[in-house]
Amino acid sequence: PGIGLLILLLVGGYFTFRYLKSVGADxxxxxxxxxxxxxxxxxxxxxxxxxxxxxxxxxxxxxxxxxxxxxxxxxxxxxxxxxxxxxxxxxxxxxxxxxxxxxxxxxxxxxxxxxxxxxxxxxxxxxxxxxxxxxxxxxxxxxxxxxxxxxxxxxxxxxxxxxxxYTQNPEAYEHYLRGRFHWNKRTADDLKRGLQEFQHAAEKDPNYALAYVGLADTYVLLEEYAGASSNDTLPKARAYAQKALEIDDSLGEANATLGLIYNRSWQWIDAENEFKKAIDLNPNYPTVHHWRAINLRDLGRPDDALAEIKRAQELDPLSLIIGLNVAVMYMNKNDDNSAVAQCRATIELDPKWWGSYHWLGVAHLRFGRNQQAVSELQKGVELSNRSAWPVSFLGYAYGITGKGSEAKAILTELEEKYPKREATAMQIAAVHMGLGDKESGLKWLEKASQDRSGELVRITWYPPFDSLREDSRFKDIIRRMGLPE
Missing domain, CATH: 3.40.50.10610 (ABC-type transport auxiliary lipoprotein component)
Incomplete structure (x- = not known):
């Protein structure tokens, strides 16, 4: 019995060793x-x-x-x-x-x-x-x-x-986690709740660098998702990002956010410098490659932008927003077939996200498939709970497809939202362009320029403004932003 037990132990030990080696040694x-x-x-x-x-x-x-x-x-x-x-x-x-x-x-x-x-x-x-x-x-x-x-x-x-x-204060950490929880949802209400939580985190620990990054990340998105004035939000976003870097200059996330803030502030060289710093500090952070691709696109470098967004997608292959921006970069290169395929792939990941239907509609419109375009754009509007951005492009599509009364109804809707900062001047300009009213379109683009709107940078490639490319007033708006015509 003793020998049998010894053999059993040896055999068992051998297999245990093999198990540990197979899963733990390399x-x-x-x-x-x-x-x-x-x-x-x-x-x-x-x-x-x-x-x-x-x-x-x-x-x-x-x-x-x-x-x-x-x-x-x-x-x-x-x-x-x-x-x-x-x-x-x-x-x-x-x-x-x-x-x-x-x-x-x-x-x-x-x-x-x-x-x-x-x-x-x-x-x-x-x-x-x-x-x-x-x-x-x-x-x-x-x-x-x-x-x-x-x-x-x-x-x-x-x-x-x-x-x-980044903090030893458990209450500050809890508020930060709550802030990120809401920030990731990307709705106007959640961003405002996230803002409160990040502020509480900073109050609990004034040296908590990530709390200030959270504040900066939220303020830089408020124009796009909540219609806030960039004149109000971008200076706050910049101050908080810089505060984070004063506390911890190795925090690449803060450099990435600062890069997007500079992009929205029309400071192109500063934006590129911050993105490069962020990549040096944290090359595996997909968001910095995503945001840098946007900056490269706005600067008229579509090949570089596509390569950069593809790098972001390698790091984060199931991200909806990154996948969608791959589609947009394909459109910027006039590769609409690839754009459509990418939009459909994003829909497969999440059939309830409005963004994929919105950009699929944009691609169909570029192909001249007007009925399909309007159908997809309507889905996007419905799933977004009538957010101003998809509503605006639907209004543009209605205008160019002969649905003037529907386009005018959307125009009225957006113009009523504008004073409440629930819609932007550029969104209103797009609907005017769909109705063929270039003068009103230019008037609202000028208003966006005076507002120093962060989203105005999109006019260099956004389809509603294609017919204005040779207009001297349009070129002047682009020049004032420091962008190539």
Whole structure:
């Protein structure tokens, strides 16, 4: 019996060794951090489980040698029960990190599991427990432990980055997570709620750099999503981004935001410089490649813009907004077939998102498929809850397809919204162009110029203004923005 037991132990030890070797010995250089499950049964704590996942993603992207699935890509697996091997194939990553958070009163428990996507075997797992006030240190320990299990060969600086915590104040961190939770929803109401949360985070910890990045990120989007005046929002966005960099000049996210702010402020060289700084600091951050592509497009460099947005898509293949901008860049190169294909691919990712139908309608209109164009544009308007931007282009489409009364009704709707800052002058100009009223179109573009509208930069390529390209007044507006004609 003793010999038999010894043989059994040796054989068992051999297979255990083989198991550990197969899943743990080799370095893995890619990972997807899936949204942690909120097992508390309380929707109000969902921001916390999401926030841990998002922060880990952001920290891991600071390591150039590690390929990290972006947030918008990884979060598409929320609630799905795909096998790790399937996720690995779809995202092209060698490992998947999953987690489950339980909060009971002031106590929290976080279960984390790391799986090898090649064979589906678990590499490692651990449970972290503590008080809610310990969430920052728990997150730091998770990041350090995961990097160790992946056998990443980190420099001292990289090890600090991967476990970096930007605040030790748990209340500030909670407000920041709530702010990002609302910011990611991209509605006017959520952006305003996010603004309040980021402000609370900064009040709780005045040296919390990420709180100021959150404020800057929100203010720079308020014109586009909520109709706010860029004269009011962009100076605030710039001040907050600069404040973040004063606190931490290694924060590439702040440089990326500053680049978009400079783009919307018509400061093209400054924008490009900030984007380059951001890429140097965090080359795996898909948003900086997305926003830099927009800047390159506005500067009349369509080939460079397409290459840059393709890089963003490589880093974040399931992002709706990045996929949509790939379609727009194809349109800028007059490759409408590729644009249509990309719009349809984006619709497959999320059939309820208005943006894909909007731009599919734009592409159909360029092809002269007017009936299909109007149908898709109407879907976009409906799904957006009649947001001013898709409503505006539908009004333009109505105008050029002979539906004058419908176009005029939209014109009235937008003109009533303009004084309340729920629509922009450029959106109104587009409808006038659809109705063939170039003088009114130019008048409203001039108003947008006087407003120093951030979205005015689009007129160099936006279809409603094609017939104005040779008009000296139109060229003057472009010159004043410092853009090539």
């Amino acid at each position: 370095q893995i250089n890619s990972i997807a951090v899936l949204p942690f499950a909120n097992a508390s049964g309380d929707k109000e704590t969902e921001f916390l489980s999401d926030g841990i996942s998002e922060t880990l993603i952001n920290n891991f992207t600071k390591i150039p040698e590690l390929k990290v699935a972006a947030r918008s890509t990884a979060f598409r697996f929320r609630g799905r029960e795909d096998e790790p091997k399937e996720i690995g194939r779809e995202l092209g990553v060698g490992s998947v990190l999953t987690g489950k958070l339980i909060q009971r009163g002031d106590n929290i428990s976080v279960q984390v599991d790391l799986v090898n996507t090649t064979d589906g075997l678990q590499i490692w797992g651990n449970r972290y427990e503590g008080k809610a006030s310990d969430i920052v240190s728990i997150q730091q320990r998770i990041a350090t432990d995961v990097s160790s299990q992946l056998k990443l060969k980190l420099t001292g600086a990289q090890a600090q980055q991967i476990a970096k915590t």
